[in-house]
Amino acid sequence: MIELECAVQKYAWGKIGQDSAVASLTGKRNTNFSIDDHPYAELWMGTHPKGPSVIKQTKQTLSDYLKENPEANVQSSKAGQLTFLFKVLSVNKALSIQAHPNKDHAIILHEKDPEHYPDDNHKPEMAIALTKFEGLCGFRPKNEIIDFMSEIEELREIVSNESYQKLKTASNDDSIKAAVKECFSALMNYDADQIKVLLKRTLDNLSKFDERNRKEKLAELFERIHSQFPGDVGCYCVYFLNFMKLEPGEAMFLRANLPHAYLSGDCVECMACSDNVVRAGLTPKFKDVEVLTQMLDYSCKSAQDNLFQHNEQDSFCKVYSPPVLDFAVDKITIPANQNYTLPEKVSASIILVVDGCAEAQESNIENGISEGGIYLLPAKKSVNLFSKKDLLLFRSYTPL
Template sequence: MELQCKVQNYDWGKLGLDSTVAKLLSSAHPDIAIDPSKAYAELWMGTHPNGPSMIIERGVLLSEYIKDNLDAIGPEVRKKFGVTVPFLFKILSIRKALSIQAHPKKEHAEELHKNFPDMYKDPNHKPELAIALTPFEALCGFRPLVEIQNFLKKLPEVANMLSKESIDNFLAQQEQGDSQIVLKPVFHSLMTSDKTVVASTLKALLERLEKEDVPTQSSLLYPLLKRLHNDFPGDVGCLSPYFMNYMLLNPGQAIFLKPNLPHAYLSGDCVECMACSDNVVRAGLTPKHIDVPTLVDMLDYSSYAQEQLLFNPQLEDCNSCVWRPPVPDFAVVRIKVESGDSYNTQNRSSPSLIIITSGQGEACDTEPVAAKPGVVIFLKASRQLTLTPAEGHHLEVYQAICNV
């Protein structure tokens, strides 16, 4: 069943047809005009009330359809999650940084929702997986301690902003020390710094780095600092790359954002899948509400090397691989079918949301659908979709499923 899905025009999205979201929308629905000055940030696939998908041929919301067709969800998913699609599937196209944020654990999400329902809208956790479609930049997890120490030694402007006690303890710490104990006071001091001090520190740092040679600028992340500051002048989040891993993902590489892991997407296009939630605790690079006490308290202060943060798929067969996070809410399958071939998706006990990202051909469940980029299909539990590329073409699709 083909779906009409909701586009979100958030300010940070890529503009017009620079956006993969807009390209997919335009390809699947040529009658929709793309505005070159408008941001096309996210395509939402699923039943989340802020962007529900509709079954085109029936003119009915997917959320309504499954209430009347329990077989679409399947007994295993119903037993675990009830009558719902428990994940939200997205395409993101990012022009400028999203906020530095983390997502609470399930119990913490329930507590935040109960105590601050206006700020934390639902009681669900929000683990998420991002798979790069184009070169993709992100900040993710705290760096190894020695890297942060080196930055603070070379950036006295930043070190002088922070409480002397926290910095002295931190710089005296050996690499094998407990980052949870020594890093939290430093990060707390950073995040609670006076706004005028942050702004003047950023100004002084940018002025100094501007005069350095290119290798020094590169090693001290000047190009990134300058770009973040242009978009978010005076924002404490501009300094976060000195504390968090700056990652450049190639297409097909992925990161899994477990609860309490600090992160921020900076640029590029990705497939994203998450638990069906909108729970975010923000810390910077945003005009939205920042909840510093909650964030500083909940964060995972472990140090990560970049390779620890890459999340690799498992091969399922010669056409497909699957990213299976350690949560029951979702997994994502990538399927590629070459010209002259045909492929039946694996029989899953879960409902699926499937988006064609490249190629041309046909997708058939009970009725054939023209398969082209941007076409989104809902597949009932225990059903298979036959993918047949057109002559001389391939098909590449991403399929979100429950991880049960």
């Protein structure tokens, strides 16, 4: 095992100072890392050039180490590159309404607009909650969208009564998808100045409802997002997309073209090694509404259907393995005073210790592993751990 130092991204939506899991974990093992009252949003663990990890002892980049030691990585991967990017996210306010292109579309977008689409790779990703975690994910079932439209006059005004009626009468998957696309596209393309007027009217109406009606109409969520992004059309997306509330250990997998936005909480996230994002709301960054509305998967599923189910490898290890070749993640929870062997993989692994400490036997980690530690375990290497305290770690790898 080789200890790494990893890049911290201070995006505006991150949690502030010690409230951020990104900051607190980084500060546990990095004595040179000082925490101030700034947002700490993401911790990047991997070889992506926007945030490359380095070997702690030598300061050599992980990418250069893997180039010099190709046997430590997946033989079929690009020289010096992991197939995945592993992260911790600490979300204080909503991220943009977004989706990620599939591989073919990523190549096209990169060729046409490399400034806004810097990678030619797809970006499927998976979030596993560390704390209570909120997000929007995938289109709601048809009846839920219709119910919100019937109760919120401004939504019907935006999408038009004709499109609303099409959605009400749609009866099979294809017609439902087409009707949802028509309604959502109308929303995202609506006049920006008029949206501000309608948002104010919606806020006024929500404030007049009793507690039960406010809860049914997601008033608190709508008001919270509007306070973060006043006048932004993305506020209305809460009525189109599932409101996901994850408990620690629960996960959601964000396949290509699935609309989503993280709202609050801390999570670990793993994805293909890419930074491609198509945005259309809740952001001051570049918005590509036409591309987003054309590419989205308009399948309507429940929030429960958007939860990703893990498998049990053994009593200590839960495996989150989505249907992609780029990454999988193990969540490993070891009680105090237990031996446990991290088995070898045919790819390199990155290991993040979230809580606890352990001796790492037959390893070059002299003082063991502990909270905030990030380690490379080369391909075809195993390591035996003896937990001194209850230990929680996550392991990301290429699932070959």
